[in-house]
Amino acid sequence: MKIICSKSDLLKGVNIVGKAVPVRTTMAILECILIDASGDNIKLTANDMEIGIETTIEGEISEPGIVAIDAKFLSEVVRKLPDSDIIITTYDNLKTSIVCEEGNLHFDIVGKSGEDFSNIPFISRNEPIEISQFALKELVKQTIFSIADNDSNKMMTGELFEISEDNLKVIALDGHRLSIRNIKLNNNYEYKKVIVPGKTLNEVSKIVPGFADENVSIYITDNNIIFEFDETVVVSRLIDGEFFKLDHMFSTDYKTKVKINKKLLYDSIDRASLMAKEGDKKPIVMDITDNNINLSITSFIGSMNEDIDITKEGVDMRIGFNPKFFMDALKVIDDEEIDIYMLDNKAPCYIKDAEESYIYIILPINLTNLN
C-alpha cells in the first residue's frame, strides 16, 4: 500500500475515527485504526464492537492495500508531523513507513494485518431522518447529563429517541431526574422509538462539526443506528428493550409556580454547593413565599443563605433538592427567566417552558427525614 495525503486531512480523519478506539481492551487489533486504500478512496476505520466509525479522507492511492496501525501511536505521530504531504507505505512484512514529502523525515513501525480487523457490519438503509448538525449536538448536550453513569440498569445508560411525524423527542433519566427535549424536524416520518447508548451520543456529538446549515442523516434499523455526515459514518448498536412508561409523570397539576431569573438562581445554588462536599447529600432548601425565594444550606462546614426576588403564583412552599441536579438542568437552559412548577415537597418538580420544548423533572429530597 502506498498513499499520499496532507497532514491536516490525515489528522482530521484520525481524530474522528479515534473516538471509537476503546481505552482498554484485551484485543490489540481493536486499538488500531484501519487504513483501507483497497478501493477508490482512502478510508479510515475504528471499531470497538459497540460503535464503529468510518471516514474518508482526501488523498492519492499510488498502490492499493490495507494496513492497521496502533491508533494512539498514529495520532501522536501525525499530530507532530510538519505541515506537508505525508506518504504512508506498507511493505509485505507489514513494515510501514510514514515519510514527509521532503523526504528528510522517516518514521518506521510495524503495522498489523488489515485482514484481522473487525470491519463495521454492512447495514441496509431505508429513508434517513434529517436533522441539522447543530440541533443534534445541542439535543445531546441538553439531556446527556441525566443518564445514569453505571450499568445497573442498562436502559438508563441510553437516551430514548422518539420520532412521531415531525417531532423528535429525546428523553434521558437516571431515577432521580428526567430531561426531555422536543424539536421540530423539517419532514414527517413514520413513528419510531429506540434507545441509543449514551456513549454513542457523546462520541457523535464530539465529532459532528455542528453547522446549523448542514445535516446529519440518521438511519434506524432493528438493532442499529447510523449517523451519516460529511465524509463520516458512525454505526452503533441500540439498547434492547422497552423504555420506561412515563405517561403518569406528565401531570399538569401544580400548587406553586415560580418565575425566576435563571442566572441568579444558578449562581446561588453554585455558591451553596460549596457547603455540600462530594458524597454528603446535603439538600439545598428553597423557602418560597410571596415575591421571594430563600435558598439555604447547612453542613458541618457552615451555612449559607440567600434571598432572590421571584414572581410567585399559588401557595407558599418549602422544598429541598440535590443542588447538582438543579444546576445541571439550569446550565443547559437558554432562557433568561424560567418557570418552576411544584405540587408539594414530595412530588417531582418541573422546570419547563410554555411550549414544552424542554421539560426538566427533578425529585425533591425529603426534608422531614433530615431533621
Next chain:
Amino acid sequence: MKIICSKSDLLKGVNIVGKAVPVRTTMAILECILIDASGDNIKLTANDMEIGIETTIEGEISEPGIVAIDAKFLSEVVRKLPDSDIIITTYDNLKTSIVCEEGNLHFDIVGKSGEDFSNIPFISRNEPIEISQFALKELVKQTIFSIADNDSNKMMTGELFEISEDNLKVIALDGHRLSIRNIKLNNNYEYKKVIVPGKTLNEVSKIVPGFADENVSIYITDNNIIFEFDETVVVSRLIDGEFFKLDHMFSTDYKTKVKINKKLLYDSIDRASLMAKEGDKKPIVMDITDNNINLSITSFIGSMNEDIDITKEGVDMRIGFNPKFFMDALKVIDDEEIDIYMLDNKAPCYIKDAEESYIYIILPINLTNLN
C-alpha cells in the same frame, strides 16, 4: 473584627497568599489564611513554615481584630461571590460571617483563633537588590526545570543566586544537566551567594505580576530571602550549605560547533520522543557531518530519523542525549538560531550564546554501552 472590601481585592489577596498554604499538613492552623485587621491595614498571611506570604488589601476596618479561616474554603467562597463589596465579621465565639453588601447573601462559618497562627518572623532588612518583575519571572522559568525533583540531595532542589557587582547569575542543576542564566542589574552590589529553594522560586514567579517596568526588591540575610513587590512580601528560608564547585565545568574547548535553527531541532526531538516512552531511556542519536545533522531514535515501538541543515565547524560527531533534557533547554531559549559546542561524545555538551547570557550544559548518554 469587621472589615469591608471589594470581592476582587479580596480574591486577589487570597490567591496570592494561598500559594504558601501547604497541600498536606497535620497542623490545621497552617491550612488557614490569617486576616489581620488589628492595625491600619487589612493584611492577609499564610505560612507553611518554609515560605510565608503576606499581602495588604484595600478596604475599610470598622472594628479591629484578627481571625484565621480555612484557606481552601475562603478561596472557593470568595471566587463565587457576586462582584460587590463584601463584609466579613467575626464574633466572640469565632463565628465568622461573610455577607454581600446588598445583605441578601450570608455565609456563616467558624474561624480559628488568630492567636494560634504562626506569624512570619520579623527579619531586619539591609539594602535590597532591585530586579524587574519581568526579568525575575523569566530567570526562574529559564532555569527551574533543571533542579532535581527529589530530596536526595537538598542542594539540587534549589537554585544558586550569585550576585557580583551588577551581575546576577542563576544556576540550577540535577546531576545530568546544568542551566545558567546571567543578567545585568541596574546597580552594583556587594558579593553574595545563596541557595534559594526551588519551591519558593516557583511560587514567587506565579504571584509576581511580571511587569517590565516594576521591580521586585530582594533582601538576603543569613538564613532568609525576602521578595517584596506591590503590596506583597514573601519570606523564605534559604538552603544551608556550600554550593557545588563548578569551575572545572566551564572549559571553552570544543571540537565541533553546530549552528542550527532552534525550532527545527526542537520539533524533530519532539517527534523522536514519541518513540521513547516514559522510563525507557532511549537516547536520541545525533550524527553530525558537514552541513547536516541526522537525528535518529530506535525503540521497541519503531524508529524515526530526520535530517536538518546546519552550519558545522570542526570534526564530525556522533553523540546521544536524553531527548527531554535537550527539549527543556531549547524551550526556554528565545534565539532563532543556536550554537551547540561538543568536545567528544562523553563530555558535556554546551548550548550557549556568545555573551553567555545563557549556558545549558547537558551530559550525553554513552552510546557504546547501548549496543
